[in-house]
Amino acid sequence: MSKSLLGIEQIQELLPHRYPILLVDRILELGEDHILGEKLVSSNEPVLRGHFPGRPVFPGVLLLEALAQTACIWAIRQRAGSPSLQPALLGIDNARFRRPVVPGDVVQLHVHLERQRGTMYRFRGEARVEGELAADAKIMAAFVPWEESN
Numbered sequence: 001m002s003k004s005l006l007g008i009e010q011i012q013e014l015l016p017h018r019y020p021i022l023l024v025d026r027i028l029e030l031g032e033d034h035i036l037g038e039k040l041v042s043s044n045e046p047v048l049r050g051h052f053p054g055r056p057v058f059p060g061v062l063l064l065e066a067l068a069q070t071a072c073i074w075a076i077r078q079r080a081g082s083p084s085l086q087p088a089l090l091g092i093d094n095a096r097f098r099r100p101v102v103p104g105d106v107v108q109l110h111v112h113l114e115r116q117r118g119t120m121y122r123f124r125g126e127a128r129v130e131g132e133l134a135a136d137a138k139i140m141a142a143f144v145p146w147e148e149s150n
Contacts, residue, residue: 005030006073014076015069016086016146020046023066024109027073033113035074039066039127044101058101063135064092067125070109071139075121079143086146090120095137105129111139119143 006014006027013133015022029036041058048056072087101107110126120142 001008004028011073014073017069021065022113023062023071024069024073027070028108030074030077035070035077035109035111037066037070037073037109037111039063039107039109041101041103041105041107045103048103052150058103058105058107060095060097060135062096063101063107063123063127064095064139066107066129067109067111067135067137068092068139068141071111071123071125071141074111074113074123075141075143083148085119085143087121087141088144089139090142093138093140095135097135098133099129101127101129101134106108107134114138 008025009143011024011027023039024037025040027035027037045063047059051057051059068089075087108128110128112124113121114124115122123139125137125139126133
């Protein structure tokens with residue numbers, strides 16, 4: 001079992017996401033310009049009931065969301081700032097899906113900072129299973145005003 005730097009409780013303190021859309025289970029590394037997270041894909045994932053019956057495949061768009069959430073964790077940890085500012089996804093470029101992700105897979109979420117300008121960030125993300133590339137993309141995010149609504 002991998003030793004976690006941040007567990008689910010610490011991740012929930014950083015991100016506003018909650019089950020079933022919180023897609024990062026733990027953070028293993030947090031460096032100056034990179035972060036490594038993990039998503040444990042369970043056969044109990046609600047989305048797998050319909051994607052696809054009899055041959056469950058974790059949706060590629062959710063792999064991209066997991067990479068984006070991992071990038072946001074890095075940005076929040078690097079930027080000690082106001083809780084009224086939260087990172088928001090601005091865009092995904094050059095997304096490619098290389099192999100299916102299925103129940104039982106442990107997806108490693110490798111995210112590297114490519115550029116930061118002010119409150120805007122560009123990352124390169126790779127989702128890997130047992131070292132094999134499953135998906136990759138460029139991720140753009142920025143800190144924006146955040147007000148919680150009831």
